[in-house]
Amino acid sequence: MSNSESDDAEWQLALDGDGEAFARVFDRHHHRVYRHSLALVSRSEDAQDVVGITFFEAWRKRASVRFVDGSLLPWLLLTASYSARNVSRSSRRFRDLLAKVPPAETVAGPDELVDDGDAVQALRHLSAQHRDVVTLCVLEGLTEAEAADVLGLPVGTVKSRLHRAKKALARLLDKPAHTPDLEMSTQP
């Protein structure tokens, strides 16, 4: 099987028990999921856990995941956002599997944790609903209709949330870069 197969094509192979097909989806997206997670949690170790949780969740929910133009990435990012809200609770279900992952040989320093800048850091201060539409429509460039399809919502709902999320982001980013509020998000 070629590496250029879309995620949904790989998914069909994985559903038939092809672990390498699932791994190719992992290869394609785990860096992006990791960076997204880093914006939402305080420690790189937690971000790595969120990556694991996200892909285990994808497999657990394999019958209901959604693809956009053949890509699983929007679903993965939203699941990572959800998992990052409470890493310890989210990891409970996969405790045994996550325990098999060895400790990191390198740990990201504080400078690296703000690598994506204040705009992405500000995601952490948005409500879950607003964060989801920003992730899909702003960071991933999906149309409102595509985001609505991924989220299972009317287009008007996505449009409304996006409008309000952008206003909330603007309020957050209007602050000086290192106000206490924003600095708080980078503390362990």
Add this chain to the structure above:
Amino acid sequence: MISPDPTQSAALRRILIEHVEQTAPPGARVRHRGARSGLLTGLIAIPVAAAVAVTAVVMWPTSDSATAAEALRSAADVSITTSDPLVGPGQYLKVTTEAAYLAYESDADGQLSAYLSPSTTETYIPYESGQDWVQKVTAEPATEFYGEASRAAAQRDWEETVRGGVVRVARAADDDFAQSEELGGEIADVPLPDTPEQTLVFLHEGPYGDGTDDGALAYAAQLLREGTMPASQRSVLYRALALLPGIRITDGNAVLDGRTGIAFSLDADPGAREIIVDPTTGLFIGERTLTAIATGAVPAGTEQEYTAVSTTVVDQAP
């Protein structure tokens, strides 16, 4: 650009391959686990307004914190006396959420118009553990229009919604909904602490975890709108909100989804979230957010987001 630790990633990749190959009988449907956990208490303990003697609606003419706190404590007192009938074998708890959002449209000149986009979500929660939950989301055409461009925008967006499906029905084992909290989410299985003080700490540390009172109110609203909280926990939650120094009554006669209640908010922002509670039953009616100022064709005080929650017991799910 930072990258994940390569050793960990390689290990995770290997574990995923093993996990997929060990758990993927071709075509198998994903099922999981047996007994439902602590949420069962919430599921079987639903409030029924009819069980409560209805008293006169009390109007609250002032909006100071002390008055708001008193009203919340009163709602807590009424809640605790509200009957929580059981969902019986073969039955479902049906949580209906009527929601509407103001969808904005900007024209070439930057002028804002908007329309109100409503939808209804019905969640059917079975008594029996291991049975599928069912969630039905029904989109509805726009109901309110602000500005000339709003009708055309509403029509265009509605056509997109029709293409995606006006009615979407999802099923999932237990609370494991793909579409709950819209995706990847689950209905929260979170027992509240026993005291108002501890509950307030819990709300401050919740998923909006910035420690602010606004975040605490947002988390409280999220828990309440799930519609599965028993009266005893709702009572504690109201008492916790009464401890917020900025809590106030913004409307003593707020109407949402045809029901009347008291709207509570924080006084930091006139466009802040309001939760609306029926003072005669202690039931949570819903939440709403109004526009703080006039923007484009949308006047100040317009509902820009609301959800109204109600629960019933039914014998069948879609």
